[in-house]
Amino acid sequence: MQIFPCPFCGPRNETEFHFAGELGKVRPDTGKEVNARDWATYLYAQRNEKGLVREVWLHLTCSELFVMERDSLTMDVRASKSLRGDAL
Amino acid sequence: MTRYSAFTVFREGLRGQKGWDKAWRSPVPKPAYDVVIIGAGGHGLATAYYLAKNHGIKDVAVIEKGWLGGGNTGRNTTVIRSNYFYPESAALYDFSVRLYENLSRELNYNVMFSQRGMVVTAHSEPEMEMAARQVNAMRLNGVDAEFLDRDQVRKLAPLLNYGPDMRYPIHGGVFQPRAGTGRHDAVAWGFARAADAQGVDIIQNCQVLELLTEGGRCVGVRTSQGEIRASAIGATVAGHSSVIADMAQVDLPITSYALQAFVSEPLKPVLDTVVLCPPFGTYISQSDKGGLVIGGGLDRVPSYGQRGNLPMQEAVLAGLVEMMPALASVKLLRHWAGIVDVTPDSSPIIGPSGLEGLYLNCGWGTGGFKAIPAGGYLFAHLLATGHHHDLSRPFDPVRFTTGHLIDEGAASGIAH
Structure with a gap:
């Protein structure tokens, strides 16, 4: 069982966490015309990197979203921090 | 290639098993081929086999960073079925089941497909x-x-x-x-042997390090065994598709x-x-x-x-x-x-990658083994002709832009 660190609750069991998505996706500005290609990129395209990744995770028990940096090959967790402030 | 039969088993039993050929060669890569396929799993090997058999394209290399059939082809639970919901999926997967039904005979290799329901x-x-x-x-x-x-x-x-x-x-x-x-290893080995017999080079321990591009077109690969050029390159690398796509500077919905x-x-x-x-x-x-x-x-x-x-x-x-x-x-x-x-709709991706000359057969997710013969058959058609077979057209990646998803995740209740 892997332990993930929640920036608010500390180290907790991995089953308490839910993968929300890759960090850095920006929803298209719907105030302007958005073409189908840009929508598809936003909705579906993934970097899906092998190695170091930065992702948004949800800690189900405290309902907080946060950023986790980890290695998708070794599964080492490097850092976790709040989405507030300058995390992006 | 020694043809496998009850008679050859009997004959070799009498001759001390000394007359068997190797099931496939271990060639050194040539500098160029008509088609290079990245990944010698079931889909890659089947693609090479059907390129040679259906389209007469025998100047083909299948390159593999590890050993053939060592990825998901050797790691699945061997279930073969076509109990899907949408017509596009049913046509694709049932085509695969029908190819499996005759595969042992076709490849002269017992893939042990047991239709136990x-x-x-x-x-x-x-x-x-x-x-x-x-x-x-x-x-x-x-x-x-x-x-x-x-x-x-x-x-x-x-x-x-x-x-x-x-x-x-x-x-x-x-x-x-x-x-x-079925017997998953036998599917890889059977396709490898049958493709090799038609002249396909299967090159193991040959990792792709970089795609070679000229004028915005993919013209080959730089590998751990040197450069290999080709008119068309097909990637059948399953879970590592995003790694190859990254070399092409394409993001996949995977x-x-x-x-x-x-x-x-x-x-x-x-x-x-x-x-x-x-x-x-x-x-x-x-x-x-x-x-x-x-x-x-x-x-x-x-x-x-x-x-x-x-x-x-x-x-x-x-x-x-x-x-x-x-x-x-x-x-x-x-x-x-x-x-x-x-993929977001639990359906595969077969089609052009976005980089000219590079084609993708991926996104099979948790169900690639059952689709090996069909995936190979349809991907060979795409690589040989540059156009989709009718069965693979709905699975082109353009569906993510047009919105024509084939959502088997919801329809067939695929739990993942």
């Missing part, structure tokens, strides 16, 4: 209604399907729990008689996850069909050696680590004990994981 159980009256809908959809699509009540399920799989203590009591199920299991499987110590025959119980997320069959082959859902953490881990192991095995309590004390022999390429 597959039961998907239903555990409430609403689930029975959905099961009836599934059966009707499959029949409309020309796929065999039977709607079973509880007694009929019991006859097929008496090992399931029918007691009053069952958490989700069995009401009935969907049965596909033509589904079954997330890679580990999918685990388990095999028990060998037992006397206890189960002669494949059983999936959706509420427990666990399915099981028994191999010819007697081992129970057990699978479940995806891991919850995106990963490229080809190894199992405990949370999903606990979920799958807890489900198994609830399904078939008699197996609670059976010991596991091995468990492992492969990296699967999951």
Whole structure:
């Protein structure tokens, strides 16, 4: 069982966490015309990197979203921090 | 190539087994081919075979960073079925089942396709209604399907729990008689041998380091064994598709996850069909050696680590004990994981990559093994002609832009 660190609750069991998505996706500005290609990129395209990744995770028990940096090959967790402030 | 037959087995028995040829060569890569296929798993090898057989394109190399059939082709639970919902999927997967039905004869290699059927159980009256809908959809699509009540399920799989203590009591199920299991390694080896016999070079321990591009077109690959150029390059690398796509500076709608499987110590025959119980997320069959082959859902953490881990192991095995309590004390022999390429609609991607000259066959997610002959057949058509076969056209990646998703994740209740 892997332990993930929640920036608010500390180290907790991995089953308490839910993968929300890759960090850095920006929803298209719907105030302007958005073409189908840009929508598809936003909705579906993934970097899906092998190695170091930065992702948004949800800690189900405290309902907080946060950023986790980890290695998708070794599964080492490097850092976790709040989405507030300058995390992006 | 020595043709395999009862006679050659008998003859070699008398001659001290000295007359067998190697099943395939280990050639040094040539500087250029008509087609280079990245990844010598089932789909890559089948693609090479059908390029040679259906299209007469024999100047083909299949390059593989490890050993052939060492990825998901050697890591799956060997189930072959076509119990899908949408017409596009039914046509694709049933084409694959039909190719499997004749594959041992065609390849002169016993892939041990055993059509022992597959039961998907239903555990409430609403689930029975959905099961009836599934059966009707499959029949409309020309796929065999039977709607079973509880007694009929019991006859097929008496090992399931029918007691009053069952958490989700069995009401009935969907049965596909033509589904079954195959010998996964034999599928890779059979396609490798048959492709090699037609002149295809299979080059193992040859990792792609970089794509060669000229004028915005992919013209080859730089590998750990040097540069190899080709008119068309096909990638059949499953969970590592995003790694190749990254070399082409393309983002795919794919997330890679580990999918685990388990095999028990060998037992006397206890189960002669494949059983999936959706509420427990666990399915099981028994191999010819007697081992129970057990699978479940995806891991919850995106990963490229080809190894199992405990949370999903606990979920799958807890489900198994609830399904078939008699197996609670059976010991596991091995468990492992492969990296699967999951798309948003749980349907595969076959088509151009976005970089000219590079084509993709990926996104099979948790169900690539059953689709190997069809995936190879259709991908060969695309590589040879530059155009889709009618069966693969709906699976072009353009569907993510046009919105024509084939959402089998929702329709067939694929749990992952």
